[in-house]
Amino acid sequence: MDFTIRAASVEDCKDIARMILELSEYEKLGNIAKVTQKDLEQDGFSKNPFFHGIIAEVPEQHRTQEGHTKIGYALYFYSYSSCLGRSIYMEDLYVMPEFRGKGIGKALMSKVAQLGLAAGCHQLNFTVLDWNKSSLDFYFSHGCNDVTANMGYHYMSCHGEALERLAQP
């Protein structure tokens, strides 16, 4: 099937917000707050954006029953490691279920890797849920390393009231 991978623009935020919700349902994370179309427009497409995005698109004749032609996305931002230096982080990699198995996920991830290498990055990082065996298999098949399993790194978060308290001098 033909598909194209291209940089996301502000006009894609409605579809990205839709697919973020689809992904969170797939990941069974339905009860966690999700960013809105407006958040994405403000945070990704103003000065000093917090992220960048790429979109997978199919021709009109392959659109979904609901009329969607934007059927996959990845978000990414540049990051840093005191071990490996310049890095790129992939936040979300998603392809709509009926378009899986056609190389679109690989093409999206490959594009993030290309963008990282072009910016001088030495590593691509992301997180994956441990029960998501099909995603883990996909990542392992592309040479990714489970840093949590192999080196003991745990991913930590501080948010909400805890973050407010932490910020108190």
Place this chain on the structure above:
Amino acid sequence: MDFTIRAASVEDCKDIARMILELSEYEKLGNIAKVTQKDLEQDGFSKNPFFHGIIAEVPEQHRTQEGHTKIGYALYFYSYSSCLGRSIYMEDLYVMPEFRGKGIGKALMSKVAQLGLAAGCHQLNFTVLDWNKSSLDFYFSHGCNDVTANMGYHYMSCHGEALERLAQP
């Protein structure tokens, strides 16, 4: 003990590189490539920096035997979550051993939280090694959540030849 927390400048890169090596020895990661002073100067203090830094400094009268007054640091960069939106990521939090237990680590982390909140971030993320109980206790005491243990997120990496292969179309 008096100490100050301030933004890092390019003149601090020598001390940051020294403390990155100290931290990697503490974390028993001695065999992994480490960024150099020159890397830090280029990657953190040119246009579109990959990270920002803060430094903990003590007065001359408290300098170490080797003459160091810059005795702690944290690196951070802005990131993004499709659940919680604008986020800040803390890469490394380090205080030299003889200056621990004086609130300097808390002050550094608190400053990162303040910078995040000021930029509209909803969450602070970082990684910690699972055997590092004293760090984990410190983070838990400040309301941080072990996302790996509690939600099953694994931190993944692709680098070196695997990253080059992934980038092939």
